[in-house]
Amino acid sequence: MNNPYDTENIFAKILRGEIPNDTVLETEHALAFRDIQPQAPQHVLVIPKGPYVNYDHFAHTASDAEIVGYTRAIGKVCEMLGVQPGAGGDGYRMIANTGSDGVQEVPHLHIHILGGRRLGRMLQSKT
Ligand code: AMP
Secondary structure (H helix, E strand, O other): OOOOOOOOOHHHHHHOOOOOOOEEEEOOOEEEEEOOOOOOOEEEEEEEOOOOOOHHHHHHHOOHHHHHHHHHHHHHHHHHHOOOHHHOOOOEEEEOOOOOOOOOOOOOOOEEEEEOOOOOOOOOOOO
C-alpha cells in the first residue's frame, strides 16, 4: 500500500501553526477546527496529528493510541456541538472524503462533522 504524504498540504501547515484555524478541540492525537466554508450551521473537521492521508491509511498504520485518541476526539466534538441523538441532540453526519472518486481536496485525513440542520439524503441516486 502506497500512501505518500505531502507535508505541504494545508492541514499539515495548520498542525505546524503556519496557518491559523478556529480550534474547537485539541488533544494529544487530534485537532478539531471549524471548516472555513461551512456547509451546515455546525461544520467541524477532525484530523489526527500524525501524517495520514486518509482513513484506510490511518486504520492500517496508526498506533492503537492514535486510533483511540482520534476516535475519542471525534466523540468529544459531537458532545461539544450538542448534536448527539442520545443526549438530546438532533444528529449529525460524518464524512471522510477519500481519493479522487471521493473528491478529497486536502490529502490529510479529516472527518467532517456536520449538523444543525436537516442534511438531506446522503447521495443523489446515480450509480
Ligand atoms: P475535502 O478534502 O473534499 O473533504 O474538503 C476539504 C475541506 O477543507 C473543505 O470543506 C474546505 O472548506 C476545508 N478547508 C480547506 N482549507 C481550510 C482551512 N484553512 N481551514 C478550515 N477548513 C479548510
